[in-house]
Each structure stands twice: as structure tokens, then as C-alpha cells.
Amino acid sequence: MLHWAPVAFVRLTLALAAGILTYLYVGAALPALQWLLLALVFSYIVFQIWAARQPTPGPTDAAGLLALVVLYVAGLTLTQHATESRRADHLYRFGNHIEFYRAVVDEPAVVRPSTYATTVRVQAVRVAGQWRPATGGIRVSVPRTEQGREVALPRYGDVWLVRGAPSPSKAPLNPGEFDYRRYLAYHQVYHQQFVHTDQYLKTDVAPPNALVAVSLRAARAIEGVFKQYVHSKREYALAAALVLGIKDDVDQQTQQAYANTGTTHIMAVSGLQVGLLFGAVSWLLTLVPGRRGPFFRLVSALLGLAVIWSYAFLTGLSASVLRAAVMFSFIIVARALDRQSSMYNTLALAAFVLLCYNPYLLVDVGFQLSFLAVLSIVYLQSRIAGWFDLRDWALSHLRPWQPQWQQKAWRGAGRLLDATWQATALSLAAQVATFPLGLFYFHQFPLSFLLSNLIAVPISSGAVYVGIVLLVVKGLTSLLALALPAAAPALDWVPRAVAWVFEWMIWFFNEYIFWIGRALPGALIAGIHITALQAWLIFAVILTLLIFFAARRLAWLGIACALLGVFAGNRVWAAHELAPDERLIIYSIPRRSVVGFWQGAAATIITSDSLPLTETERTYRIVPGIIQREARQVAYHPGWRGAPVPAVAADKNLVLSVWRGVRLAFVSGKLSSATRPQPVDVVVLRRNARVAPEVLAAVFGRQAQVVFDSSCRSWYVARQDSVLRAAGFRPHDVTAQGAYTVQLP
Structure with missing residues (x-):
């Protein structure tokens, strides 16, 4: 009960x-x-x-x-x-009649290889020559360079006047594709627009929240301290991510190394960093004599809240830090009031307040992982740690006749073993509840998480402390330099020394993570694809097993076994239903030529442009469809060479293929009228292929379905589409209409 x-x-x-x-x-x-x-x-x-x-x-x-x-x-x-879209003045109500709109940049811009991406909040729109109040979020992309000049980075609070109407966010274009439209809607953004520099004008600076604007400026100023003193680019990037949560300069290789070892959470400023500050303040307060009474509790609570919220302010008031700050604030207040409250109540109250502030946090991955990890640690960490008492084991080896150095060695070993086991228990406890979400969202499980976190967490924790000390020391020396300008060069050696230690710790931390990846290349189990229902079933199995161990009743073990049977049955049934399904898919992936050949739970994905898909393209465009179909064997082939699907290059601009009776032609470049007739079912036009309707009809027949793949430019598609339709063809543009699918009988 x-x-x-x-x-x-x-x-x-x-x-x-x-x-x-x-x-x-x-x-x-x-x-x-x-x-x-x-x-x-x-x-x-x-x-x-x-x-x-x-x-x-x-x-x-x-x-x-x-x-x-x-x-x-x-x-x-x-x-x-x-839900902003329900409002009477939302952008949806104006459709394509918007001539101009005025909006304010609502978040720091994300720096991408060729664009800046940010969100703007609309304040007013001009329709039929009249300005009207309006609301709504737009995800905008701005080129980083245009006409040979660098474009200024959009800043929080910039007020823009933009020409043109934004487009509603696009629905997923590929089978099972990650629903970016829904993701944006959960953040109250329902439109997207690519804005060229001649389409917008910065008219003012009016931040929606003055406190956030000051906080972001403070975060960038602090980032400048790291840039000044941490000289290695890789170490500087990780330092900014570790202490401030700014990951703009972290390269893809480093991100992948941390993901493969289960340490990505260290690069995100969240509960770890706030918890470290909370632990440091709590430890310092234990050194204060006479630490009793309501007055001391009040002072310690105010000090703890001041430190935590100051850190949140200096890191830009990001959502992840705010979640952690709210959580620890409730813990501090509960202690100050001397309430013997359950930690579960405290966490539930923090979640309740956050959900009242923004109900859509419930579907935020960071929110889910944070609270599940803390709940799991609170319930399981002490139980797992109780499996072994390594400190007592070491102390049991003490003997009165042993020399003093040996007794100290055994005591030191006991403390070290106990700390190691406590850290291991914490890591195991956090993984128990977050394990299903890791499989569902990230499709992988790093078996090396124990070994990597065992060293990574202490080193990164120490690095956070040293990084904060660097900032404090730099601030103090700067103040002293103002009073004593002549001593400024000498004073600068103090932050330089601290920065040297900081950079060395970051370097060691990075090298250790990369070494783990090289030493244990098979420790990452990737390609795990489960559906939302299967994730819920795994959660249910874990919960019933925990109840079984707590209640010691076999009925709960039986329920856990039954749920495992349902999970296995769901996988088997899905495979049975999928077995006879065969289809060909021309994917919609920007600037790429990709075709998939699906047979039941197996698939061959071929990139006709002979370039391998990037991790991002696979993760967001292909993998969701694999999960939806619960596919087991998926092979990627850059180009036709070595692929199991037969293909013949008729000439340098034409590739012919036949799969399960479906005849395909891939055309790039110019198609000559002298090409031998090849009746086909599907003609895929690539890279703005130069073809005339009469040549298409003569070579491939008028019954062929013409498909523009994603490597074709929009101006080319617009021109060719009307020409082909006038000639009796019915072309399909995968960029606008989504992937083209041929379902085999």
C-alpha cells in the first residue's frame, strides 16, 4: 500500500x-x-x-x-x-498578407557554419498598409556572410523591421522524421524564415527582459576572461562550456567524443555546477563556529541563495541553470525553515512551480533528465552504496603491531575506496532512471560511462571550482589595478597562474575522455531504436523491479516479467507486420541526393552524390524512420559502388538501376536526345539536370514519374515544374512535397 x-x-x-x-x-x-x-x-x-x-x-x-x-x-x-497560437492576434490569423513585421530578438543567436539562427518575437505587423499589434515567435536564419562582407551577429534585444511574410513551420518531409515543427511549437514558435540582409533593418535595442540582457552581457564578459587566459582553442571551448554553458566553439569531434563516453552532461551548465556551488557553500558554513539557531540558518540560507542565483545570473540565466537553481532554492529554504521535509516533496514542489511557470517544460528533454536523475539518486544512491562498505574492509586490515605508515596507508586507502564507491553508486543510480530516455532520444548507450564519469566528474568539478576562482581573482586584481596602475603587470601574474592550472586540468580532462574513446572503441552500443511505447514499458519494468526489491513480494517480480514479455512481444509483432513491406524512398535532405531501398526490417541507404551522410543528417532525417519501422539492419553506402542494389552508368550524366521490378533513372547534367531509349518507372533529376520534356519522353517514356531531388535549386524546380506539367508530366518536388515513396505490392 x-x-x-x-x-x-x-x-x-x-x-x-x-x-x-x-x-x-x-x-x-x-x-x-x-x-x-x-x-x-x-x-x-x-x-x-x-x-x-x-x-x-x-x-x-x-x-x-x-x-x-x-x-x-x-x-x-x-x-x-x-499556447500562443490560440490568441486572436497571433501571426496565423494574418496568413500571407503580412507586408512587414516588427520583432525583437528573443534569445542569443546560435552560430552555424554558414548562418546565424535565433528566435524573434513579433510585436506588430503591417497588413494592407496598416500596422496592427501581433504576437508570435519566428525561427529566423541569417547568412553569416553576404556579398563578400561579414554580417553582424544578432544580439538579444535587437528590434528588427523585416520585409515579407514568414512561412508556417514545415511538417516532417521524410517518413518518421524528427518533427521540428512540433519541437518549435513546444517553444511557442510556429513560423520560420530565411532573412537576407536586405530584408531586415535593426531599428532599436529594447530587450524583452532587462535582467536577461544584463546577464547575457555579463556572461560574454566572463567568456572574454577565459579567451584571454586560456590559450588553447580546444581547452578554451570546453572551459566556456563547462563553466558558462557557452558551446559555440566546441568542435564536432569533441562533442562526439563526450557523447560516446556518456559525459555530454558535463558540457551543459545545469545541476552539476549548481550542485557543486551548493556543496561548496554548505562545506564553508560547517567551518563557522557556533553554527546553530534560527539566525544562523537564515544567514546561511540567504548566502546559499545569493551564491546560486549569482551564478545563474552570470551564466546568462539559461533554462537549464534556472531549473537547477529553483530546485536547490527549495532545498535551501526547507533547511532554513528546519522542516524535516521529504526530498521527494521538495523536488515535487520545485517541478510544480516550474510547470506552473511554463507547462511545456514537461516535454523538455533537459527537464525530464534533470528530475529523473535527481529522483533516482535520492532513492537509489544510498541503497547501492550500502552493497559494500569498502572503508570498513580496509580498516579491518589494521593491526596494532603494524608500523604507523602502514596504518595510515590502510586508513587512506579506506577513504579513497569509499569515495570511489560512493561516486560509482551515484553514477549507477543516475543511470537507472535516465536509461530509457537515453535509448529513446539518443539511440545509444555508452558502457564506458562508469569509467569515464569516475574520473571525469571529479576533474571537471575541480575545474569548475578553479574556473570560478580564476574569475574571482581576475575581478579582484582588476580592482587593485585601478587603484595601483603601476602594479597592474605584476598583479596580472596571479590570474595567469590560476589560469595555467585551469587550462592544465581542462587539457587532462579532454585527453582522458579521448583516451577512453580510443581504448574502448567497442564500449558504445549505437543504433538502439525504441518507440515511445517501448520506452514506457522499460520505465514500467524498472519501477516494478524497484517495488519488488522494496516490498519483497513475488507478485511484483511477476508483473515485471509480464511487462518484459509485452516489450518482447511488441518488438516481435512489429517485425512480423513489417516483414512483407517493401518500398523505395527518395529522401528530402537539403542539398543531398539520397535514396532508400526498404525490405521489411532491412534497408539500404544510398547517397547518389557519393558523399557519406553526416551524423546530423542521419540522426534527424533517416533514424526516426528507422525507429518508426523498428528496422534491424540498415546499411549506408556513399555512391553505388559496393551497394547491393545493381546500378549501371549509361554515361557520365545517367545512372540506371532496377530494384524489385522498379526501374530507376538518375539524371544529372545534360541529357542528350541521342541517348538510347530506356523505359523506366521513376526519373530522378539531380543537380539542376538540363533536360527538355521531349527528350525525357523520348528516352524514358511519358509514363515515368519525374522527381526533383533535394540537390536541385528552388529556381530550377520552379522553372522546370511548369514546363514539365505543360508537357503532360506530373513532377514531384521532395523539397516542397516531402519524400517520394514507391510502395511495392
Whole structure:
């Protein structure tokens, strides 16, 4: 029997979260709910007043159930209210009639190889020559260079006047593709636009939040300190990511190395860094004499809150830091009030407040991982650590006749072994609850996570402390240099010395992570693809096993086994249903020529341009379809050479292939009318192929389906589409219409 009294707030938060989830799935069909919520709140108040006037205690179960219903509807209502697209002045209401719009840059720009990407919030639109108030978010991309000159980086608070109407976010173009439109909608962004420099004008600087603007400037100023003193580019990039969460300069190779060893979380400023500061403040307060009484608790709480929120401010008030700061703030306040509150209640209260502020945080991956990891650590870390007592094992080897140095060695070994085992237990505990999410979102599991985190977390923790000391020392020496200008060169040696230690720690940390990747190349299990249902089933198995170990009742073990059977059956049934399915897919991947040949749970993906797909292209364009089909064997081939699908190069501009009776022609360059007739089912035009309708008809026949692949430019498609349609063809543009699929009978 589960007793809710000690963890009452957990129940309330679950009810609120259930309402939010319900809205995310069926909310579009619901009417306005605020009046229903007000009626339920009024009913609850009336019920409580009536129960309080009864001579005997009222029906508490009914009151509790009504409270859960109120919170469930509150979750629905809050999410409905937070959905900007429901507003009467949203961009959706104006369609393509927008001539200009005024918007403010709402977040720091992301620097990409050729573009800047950021989000702007619309303030007004001009329609039919009149300005009207409007709301809505637009994800804009701006070229980094245009007409041979560098384009200025968009800054938070820049007010733009933009010509043209933004386009609604595109739906997924490939089977099962990552739904970027839904991802943007969860962040209240429903439109996208590529903006050239001649389309927008910066008219003002008016940050939506002055505090955030100052915070971002402070973060960039602090980043300048690292840039000044950390000379190696790789170490500087990691230093900025580790302490400030700025990952603009971290190269792809480093990111991949950390992902392969399960240490990516270290590069994201979140609970780890805030927890380190919280631990440092708590330790320093233990050194204060006479640390008792309400006054000391108040002072220590104020000091802890000041340190945590100052750090959040200096790191740009990012969402991940704010989540961690809120979480630890509730822990600090609970301690200050001397409340023997359950940690589960404290975490539930923090989640409740965050979800009331932004209900869409519930579907944020960082939010899910943060709270699941902390919950898992709180429940499991002490239990796992209790499996072994390595300190007692070392102390059991002490003997009175041993020399003093040997006794000290055994005591030191005991402390070291105990600290190592505690860190291992923490890492194991965090993995238990986050394991299904790791498989679902990232499709891999690094078996080396224990070995990598065992060294990486202590070193990175030390590096965070040293990095913060560097910033403090630099600030103090700068103040002294203002008072004593002549001593400035000598004073600068102090931050230089600290920076040398900082850079050396970062270098060692980086080298260790890369060494783990080289020493254990097979430790990363990649290509794990599970559906959302299967992720829920894994969560259910873990939960029932935890209940079994806590309650020691075989019934729970039986439920866990049954759930495992359902999981296995789901995989088998999906494979059975998929076995007879055969299809050909011309993918829509920007500037690429990619075709997939699917036979049941196996697939051959061929890039006709002979260049391998990047990790990003595979992850977002191909892998979601693999998950959807629960495919087992997927092979990637750059070019036709070595691929199991037969292909013949008729000339340098034409490749012919036949697969399962489907005849294909891939045309690039100029197609000559002298080419021998080759009747085909599908003609794929690549790289702005120069073909005339009469030549296509003569060589391939008028029954052929013409497909423009993603390597064709938009101006070329627009021109050729009208010409081909006038000649009786029905072309398909994968860039605008999505992937072209041929389903075999």
C-alpha cells in the first residue's frame, strides 16, 4: 500500500502533469477551460467550508479527489493559456498578407557554419498598409556572410523591421522524421524564415527582459576572461562550456567524443555546477563556529541563495541553470525553515512551480533528465552504496603491531575506496532512471560511462571550482589595478597562474575522455531504436523491479516479467507486420541526393552524390524512420559502388538501376536526345539536370514519374515544374512535397 501523506506534493504534481500531458495530445479539440477551472475551484472551497462545519471530520478522501481534479483541469488550462497560437492576434490569423513585421530578438543567436539562427518575437505587423499589434515567435536564419562582407551577429534585444511574410513551420518531409515543427511549437514558435540582409533593418535595442540582457552581457564578459587566459582553442571551448554553458566553439569531434563516453552532461551548465556551488557553500558554513539557531540558518540560507542565483545570473540565466537553481532554492529554504521535509516533496514542489511557470517544460528533454536523475539518486544512491562498505574492509586490515605508515596507508586507502564507491553508486543510480530516455532520444548507450564519469566528474568539478576562482581573482586584481596602475603587470601574474592550472586540468580532462574513446572503441552500443511505447514499458519494468526489491513480494517480480514479455512481444509483432513491406524512398535532405531501398526490417541507404551522410543528417532525417519501422539492419553506402542494389552508368550524366521490378533513372547534367531509349518507372533529376520534356519522353517514356531531388535549386524546380506539367508530366518536388515513396505490392 502506497502512503501518500509523507509525499503529499508528489501526488499534486502528478495530477498537474497529467493535465498538461492530456492537453498536449487532445488539447486542440478542447474549448476554453478557464470557466470550468473557476467552477471547480469554487466547488472545492464550498466543499471545504461545508466539511469544516460538520460535527465529525468530513470526507477527506472526497476532498482529496476533488483537489486532484482541480489540479488536473488546472494543468489543462495553464497549457491552453500558454499556447500562443490560440490568441486572436497571433501571426496565423494574418496568413500571407503580412507586408512587414516588427520583432525583437528573443534569445542569443546560435552560430552555424554558414548562418546565424535565433528566435524573434513579433510585436506588430503591417497588413494592407496598416500596422496592427501581433504576437508570435519566428525561427529566423541569417547568412553569416553576404556579398563578400561579414554580417553582424544578432544580439538579444535587437528590434528588427523585416520585409515579407514568414512561412508556417514545415511538417516532417521524410517518413518518421524528427518533427521540428512540433519541437518549435513546444517553444511557442510556429513560423520560420530565411532573412537576407536586405530584408531586415535593426531599428532599436529594447530587450524583452532587462535582467536577461544584463546577464547575457555579463556572461560574454566572463567568456572574454577565459579567451584571454586560456590559450588553447580546444581547452578554451570546453572551459566556456563547462563553466558558462557557452558551446559555440566546441568542435564536432569533441562533442562526439563526450557523447560516446556518456559525459555530454558535463558540457551543459545545469545541476552539476549548481550542485557543486551548493556543496561548496554548505562545506564553508560547517567551518563557522557556533553554527546553530534560527539566525544562523537564515544567514546561511540567504548566502546559499545569493551564491546560486549569482551564478545563474552570470551564466546568462539559461533554462537549464534556472531549473537547477529553483530546485536547490527549495532545498535551501526547507533547511532554513528546519522542516524535516521529504526530498521527494521538495523536488515535487520545485517541478510544480516550474510547470506552473511554463507547462511545456514537461516535454523538455533537459527537464525530464534533470528530475529523473535527481529522483533516482535520492532513492537509489544510498541503497547501492550500502552493497559494500569498502572503508570498513580496509580498516579491518589494521593491526596494532603494524608500523604507523602502514596504518595510515590502510586508513587512506579506506577513504579513497569509499569515495570511489560512493561516486560509482551515484553514477549507477543516475543511470537507472535516465536509461530509457537515453535509448529513446539518443539511440545509444555508452558502457564506458562508469569509467569515464569516475574520473571525469571529479576533474571537471575541480575545474569548475578553479574556473570560478580564476574569475574571482581576475575581478579582484582588476580592482587593485585601478587603484595601483603601476602594479597592474605584476598583479596580472596571479590570474595567469590560476589560469595555467585551469587550462592544465581542462587539457587532462579532454585527453582522458579521448583516451577512453580510443581504448574502448567497442564500449558504445549505437543504433538502439525504441518507440515511445517501448520506452514506457522499460520505465514500467524498472519501477516494478524497484517495488519488488522494496516490498519483497513475488507478485511484483511477476508483473515485471509480464511487462518484459509485452516489450518482447511488441518488438516481435512489429517485425512480423513489417516483414512483407517493401518500398523505395527518395529522401528530402537539403542539398543531398539520397535514396532508400526498404525490405521489411532491412534497408539500404544510398547517397547518389557519393558523399557519406553526416551524423546530423542521419540522426534527424533517416533514424526516426528507422525507429518508426523498428528496422534491424540498415546499411549506408556513399555512391553505388559496393551497394547491393545493381546500378549501371549509361554515361557520365545517367545512372540506371532496377530494384524489385522498379526501374530507376538518375539524371544529372545534360541529357542528350541521342541517348538510347530506356523505359523506366521513376526519373530522378539531380543537380539542376538540363533536360527538355521531349527528350525525357523520348528516352524514358511519358509514363515515368519525374522527381526533383533535394540537390536541385528552388529556381530550377520552379522553372522546370511548369514546363514539365505543360508537357503532360506530373513532377514531384521532395523539397516542397516531402519524400517520394514507391510502395511495392
